[in-house]
Amino acid sequence: MSLENHHPLTSISSSTSGFLGQNKLSIRTQNLSIPAKNSGISRCIATPTLEKNEAYKTKVSRNANMAKLQAGYLFPEVARRTEAHKLKYPNAKVISLGIGDTTEPIPEIITSAMAKRSYTLSTIKGYTGYGAEQGEKQLRSAIASTFYANLGIEANDIFVSDGAKSDISRLQVLFGSNVTMAVQDPSYPAYVDSSVIMGQTGQFQTRVEKYENIEYMKCTPENGFFPDLSTVSPTNIIFFCSPNNPTGFAASREQLTKLVQFAKDNGSIIVYDSAYALYMSDDNPRSIFEIPGAKEVAIETSSYSKYAGFTGVRLGWTVVPKELLFSDGFPVAKDFNRIVCTSFNGASNIAQAGGLACLSPDGLKAMQEVVGFYRENTNIIMETFNSLGFKVYGGKNAPYVWVHSPGQSSWDVFGEILEKTHVVTTPGSGFGPGGEGFIRVSAFGHRNDVLEACERFKQFYK
Known part of the structure; x- marks a missing residue:
């Protein structure tokens, strides 16, 4: 069915360039007479002058990577x-x-647990302040036993956060600006935009609508929405989402086995986004760690947002296995822990109470x-x-x-x-x-x- 016979809505400009021009700053020239030291001579010093419609500007340069964003x-x-x-x-x-x-x-079995935790904070005995940046031990253990049972993932491998999207940016800080990155095409735009902001890419190429230095792994109906890895250039980091947002495609066990082997062959790290795993209706893997050897090459992010309606509550987690090592043998988890402790004070204790209630049988x-x-x-x-x-x-x-x-x-x-x-x-x-x-x-x-x-x-x- 073609949509060609219908008239498209005229596009609306997204320019925000007028923002800074809304507040006009005008300063009159003033001559200040200041007595000179040990002298009867007065010197005239002019204050800085701005044109009538010129806004004041600092001397701080804009992050050039922000200007690359489309x-x-x-x-x-x-x-x-x-x-x-x-x-x-x-x-x-x-x-x-x-x-x-x-x-x-949100189901009441979950909100009631958050309410109880909230009221407990109003008591001397129940009040808690800062918690562990990595998340409460009981919740980390429950996530490990619920979603990663028999996969060799332990509580200490799990970092509880305010959502998978936040963790994607923290992971980019962990990797730094000198890595190369591959992404499914199409895919969740936060992967690419965070890469651009970190300075991992070149300029946007309008002709092909791609950024330089990003490997776009094409996923189409013709290839079953799984990239032909034989045509993919090796990169340091591979972002992969299954079930995929936006296509809805879920990779099979055989396909993920190929992806893990591809990462091993090239020394890459997979960042596996499993935010929709609970929606899986067939026997495809819910976690990358179901694939043998994945703990040596993969990180997994996930979230309560689409499982329990926590889009506003904000709670997720990232799994960084102890087996995952940088090229010099240093554990990736130790550096990620440092990033988390530097940039984050831990997920809300009330949200974590709700997350724990989600993992009870009810x-x-x-x-x-x-x-x-x-x-x-x-x-x-x-x-x-x-x-x-x-x-x-x-x-x-x-x-x-x-x-x-x-x-x-x-x-x-x-x-x-x-x-x-x-x-x-x-x-x-x-x-x-x-x-x-x-x-x-x-x-x-x-x-x-x-x-x-x-x-x-x-x-x-x-």
Whole structure:
């Protein structure tokens, strides 16, 4: 099904260059008469003069790497265009199936544990201040036994954090600016943007829509959304997300075995993002550490955000196995521990109480129910686009539907859908050049909103 017959929404400029110009600073020239020492002569000293409309500037140079970043970060840009649409259509009911933000209430078995911990802080006996930067021992042990049982991962290998996204940036600080990096294309944009900010890349190449010095591992329907590793140039770091955001693809055991061997052959470190592992509906690995030898070449990040609705609560973790060593034999975990202790005072003790409750038998059951709800939303969206004749991917192992719209700019398709249906999606090109020609539709939404959005799609594309 082609979208070519519909008129795209005119793109909206993302320039913020006028920000500093909003506060004008004007200083009049003043001549100050200051008596000279041991002399009857007065000297005139002029104060600095600024033109009427010239803003004061410091002498601090801007980080040149920030200037390499293209436009706005994907999700704030989607939000900005959505707000502009709401101003244009103030009476429209705008439904968001764009940003992957959860919508359903956190199960009470979890919130009650957070409430109890919160009230305990108001007592002398129950009050606690700073905790261990790596996380509370009981929670680290529970994560190890729940998600990494029989995989050789221990509590001391786990660093509890305020979310996987934060840990991605901390890992980039750990690696420094002199490493090379590979990333799935398309993939979560934080991997690339954090690499740019750290100075690991060259300039953005507009013609191919890629940064210099990043190895883009193309993932398409033609290769089953798993890169042809025989064509991938070796790099120091490999970012890999499974189930993938945005395509929804989950790598098989055989494919991850090839990835681990590829890393070993080239001396690389894999940063494996398993934020959607609980959505897996088949027998694909939930963790990279299910693959023999992975502890020697991999780090794994994960999060409670999409498992338990903790997008606002903020809680995640990163696994750095003791077996993972730098080229000089120094343990990676020791340096990451130093980064964590320098930049972070530990996750909220209230959030950690909720995280621990999630891993109780009742908490795990409650989380599975939440995940099951979003799976049902995903099926509704998949069925809708399939019925309209689109080529649709993902959905089975992740809460994202990857819809193909060949021959059109994905930002144009995003704008067209927003303009005609008042539904927010996410343009595929925001996830990398390999995402051009696709849109991502998120299953995170209230059921009535998902059903209404799908009815609007049907009316528009019928």
